Amino acid sequence: MAVYTDVSAEDLAEFLTGYDLGLLLSFKGIAEGVENSNYLIETGGGRYILTLYEKRVKKDDLPFFLGLMGHLADRGINCPLPVKGHDGRALRELAGRPAAMVTFLEGVSYRRPTPTHCAALGTTLAGLHEAGKGFTLSRENALSIEGWKALVAQAGERADEVAPGLGVAIRNELAELETHWPRTLPMGIIHADLFPNNTLFVGDTLSGVIDFYFAAKDALAYDLAICLNAWCFEADNAFNVTKGRAMIEAYRARRLLNGAEIAALPILCRGAALRFLLTRLVDWLNVPPGALVRPLDPMEYYKKLRFHQGVETATAYGLVA
Amino acid sequence: MAVYTDVSAEDLAEFLTGYDLGLLLSFKGIAEGVENSNYLIETGGGRYILTLYEKRVKKDDLPFFLGLMGHLADRGINCPLPVKGHDGRALRELAGRPAAMVTFLEGVSYRRPTPTHCAALGTTLAGLHEAGKGFTLSRENALSIEGWKALVAQAGERADEVAPGLGVAIRNELAELETHWPRTLPMGIIHADLFPNNTLFVGDTLSGVIDFYFAAKDALAYDLAICLNAWCFEADNAFNVTKGRAMIEAYRARRLLNGAEIAALPILCRGAALRFLLTRLVDWLNVPPGALVRPLDPMEYYKKLRFHQGVETATAYGLVA
Numbered sequence: 001m002a003v004y005t006d007v008s009a010e011d012l013a014e015f016l017t018g019y020d021l022g023l024l025l026s027f028k029g030i031a032e033g034v035e036n037s038n039y040l041i042e043t044g045g046g047r048y049i050l051t052l053y054e055k056r057v058k059k060d061d062l063p064f065f066l067g068l069m070g071h072l073a074d075r076g077i078n079c080p081l082p083v084k085g086h087d088g089r090a091l092r093e094l095a096g097r098p099a100a101m102v103t104f105l106e107g108v109s110y111r112r113p114t115p116t117h118c119a120a121l122g123t124t125l126a127g128l129h130e131a132g133k134g135f136t137l138s139r140e141n142a143l144s145i146e147g148w149k150a151l152v153a154q155a156g157e158r159a160d161e162v163a164p165g166l167g168v169a170i171r172n173e174l175a176e177l178e179t180h181w182p183r184t185l186p187m188g189i190i191h192a193d194l195f196p197n198n199t200l201f202v203g204d205t206l207s208g209v210i211d212f213y214f215a216a217k218d219a220l221a222y223d224l225a226i227c228l229n230a231w232c233f234e235a236d237n238a239f240n241v242t243k244g245r246a247m248i249e250a251y252r253a254r255r256l257l258n259g260a261e262i263a264a265l266p267i268l269c270r271g272a273a274l275r276f277l278l279t280r281l282v283d284w285l286n287v288p289p290g291a292l293v294r295p296l297d298p299m300e301y302y303k304k305l306r307f308h309q310g311v312e313t314a315t316a317y318g319l320v321a
Numbered sequence: 322m323a324v325y326t327d328v329s330a331e332d333l334a335e336f337l338t339g340y341d342l343g344l345l346l347s348f349k350g351i352a353e354g355v356e357n358s359n360y361l362i363e364t365g366g367g368r369y370i371l372t373l374y375e376k377r378v379k380k381d382d383l384p385f386f387l388g389l390m391g392h393l394a395d396r397g398i399n400c401p402l403p404v405k406g407h408d409g410r411a412l413r414e415l416a417g418r419p420a421a422m423v424t425f426l427e428g429v430s431y432r433r434p435t436p437t438h439c440a441a442l443g444t445t446l447a448g449l450h451e452a453g454k455g456f457t458l459s460r461e462n463a464l465s466i467e468g469w470k471a472l473v474a475q476a477g478e479r480a481d482e483v484a485p486g487l488g489v490a491i492r493n494e495l496a497e498l499e500t501h502w503p504r505t506l507p508m509g510i511i512h513a514d515l516f517p518n519n520t521l522f523v524g525d526t527l528s529g530v531i532d533f534y535f536a537a538k539d540a541l542a543y544d545l546a547i548c549l550n551a552w553c554f555e556a557d558n559a560f561n562v563t564k565g566r567a568m569i570e571a572y573r574a575r576r577l578l579n580g581a582e583i584a585a586l587p588i589l590c591r592g593a594a595l596r597f598l599l600t601r602l603v604d605w606l607n608v609p610p611g612a613l614v615r616p617l618d619p620m621e622y623y624k625k626l627r628f629h630q631g632v633e634t635a636t637a638y639g640l641v642a
Contacts, residue, residue: 009429009522025427025523028361031350040349040361042427106346106363108330201330202346 021045047104075131105208107200120206122250132189141216151278190223221261225268245318265314277301342366368425396452426529428521436567441527443571453510462537472599511544542582546589566639586635598622
């Protein structure tokens with residue numbers, strides 16, 4: 001949530017000569033996105049978001065992310081459209097960093113989404129999964145089960161610094177998931193991080209999906225499991241089945257969930273909870289001294305995981321059998 | 322350069338019900354202003370900047386600052402216009418902080434202003450001084466000579482941590498200024514912090530003056546001295562007389578500088594240099610351990626002060642005698 005790389009108006013105006021966007025009218029560094037520097041830019045041609053990719057994003061992955069946004073936008077998904085320069089390239093360089101401009105989308109991110117918003121998300125997620133078909137590039141999901149093993153190793157014995165017994169609970173869960181993780185579900189391009197702060201709404205209309213920097217090829221139903229975790233729990237970590245039902249049924253109305261996907265939903269939700277528990281845990285254990293930004297609480301996702309461990313069938317999430 | 326107070330879309334939408342601005346379409350925390358939290362907001366009614374005033378701004382001063390912007394905007398100055406709520410008040414509260422919305426202005430701030438930009442600044446500054454006449458509220462300049470004494474006391478013996486001999490040089494300069502500071506120059510409302518980052522340009526046209534949170538009643542020519550310091554030195558701290566001439570002559574074309582003001586310009590420039598040297602010095606000496614933001618270099622203003630100490634008449638700044 002910071003601007004890491006400072007850009008002067010003079011350097012930006014020079015950078016914009018690589019495009020056909022008219023005069024620079026305004027630019028503001030915006031506090032958005034955890035990993036990159038973002039500027040909201042207005043030119044004679046309209047409004048854009050300029051992103052400078054900082055070191056946590058692999059440069060080799062950028063053609064996949066930018067290509068995916070272009071592919072989805074061409075198919076009617078409300079996502080940012082990368083803007084190409086005179087030379088036809090969207091990926092350029094500014095201030096020594098890879099940089100790209102994408103179209104600006106209106107909308108705000110809700111902190112406390114309602115069932116109406118959860119239904120809109122379900123519809124959009126299914127549409128995203130359908131639209132992803134035919135995208136020719138691919139990217140392995142570095143934060144699927146193999147990646148979790150590496151995170152468990154990275155946290156090591158220190159998990160118990162956050163809560164006594166957390167280390168053994170995580171290792172047991174990982175062992176369970178390795179045994180039971182479904183490996184034959186329908187695959188496709190998933191967003192993999194579609195939290196409320198990565199969606200935009202104008203009133204109750206979902207106007208945009210942003211931040212595709214975790215997108216990868218994986219089980220499509222796993223993306224739904226991530227969203228159930230991110231959207232359908234209340235502040236006290238109780239699952240709201242009304243929100244779950246709204247999301248799942250809206251999803252199914254646009255893309256069929258097959259029997260295997262429905263049966264796998266509880267284990268996929270456990271995997272999704274463990275994935276965010278682990279990345280938050282590693283961030284929590286690696287806060288530099290004096291840091292101003294407090295990392296997100298890993299225990300929120302441990303509580304969600306505990307809920308999913310008690311779930312036997314997807315009806316607990318609101319699925320209408 | 323940060324957003325200190327986090328506001329949710331839900332809370333912002335609720336806040337906006339106090340105005341008549343239509344549906345919330347977008348809001349982004351922006352990295353602007355040293356002391357407050359700022360959001361760029363778009364509604365059905367247009368674009369606005371929402372400022373939440375953090376603790377460094379005195380709440381009692383806000384009616385002066387907001388009233389001044391309204392007064393100036395009404396007189397054709399391109400400055401933000403405070404937006405009033407249904408109840409006629411511009412100063413409200415959000416997230417436990419005093420808050421106000423002002424109109425958004427297009428333009429970008431140049432890092433390396435040209436003589437053309439310096440001339441535009443001179444014209445605008447004189448216009449601002451003329452437009453300030455008749456504003457009925459007043460505010461003492463807390464950062465004039467009495468305030469400098471307090472800052473020298475605050476820095477104390479620690480000035481020499483920045484550069485050996487700096488402490489005695491500062492105390493000697495303060496004594497000189499106390500003796501020679503002009504006290505009978507034409508007074509009015511000055512901006513007092515009109516650095517390039519507080520002006521906006523579209524191309525070479527000055528499109529906006531922002532950040533009035535140091536504005537106060539003081540000698541009008543002192544404001545010009547602040548701008549000569551802030552705009553007319555090169556990166557190597559050499560004074561650029563072409564820029565100085567462009568600024569001073571553009572200023573004079575719109576507001577007459579009398580003989581006393583012209584004679585006082587060198588001493589006013591010394592005072593302005595000392596003022597920014599002192600605030601930067603105190604900030605430098607009080608950086609919290611682990612802070613991510615490096616304060617501005619006080620020695621830049623010591624070098625500027627040394628230049629002014631060698632100036633005898635305003636012709637050295639480019640004034641056409």
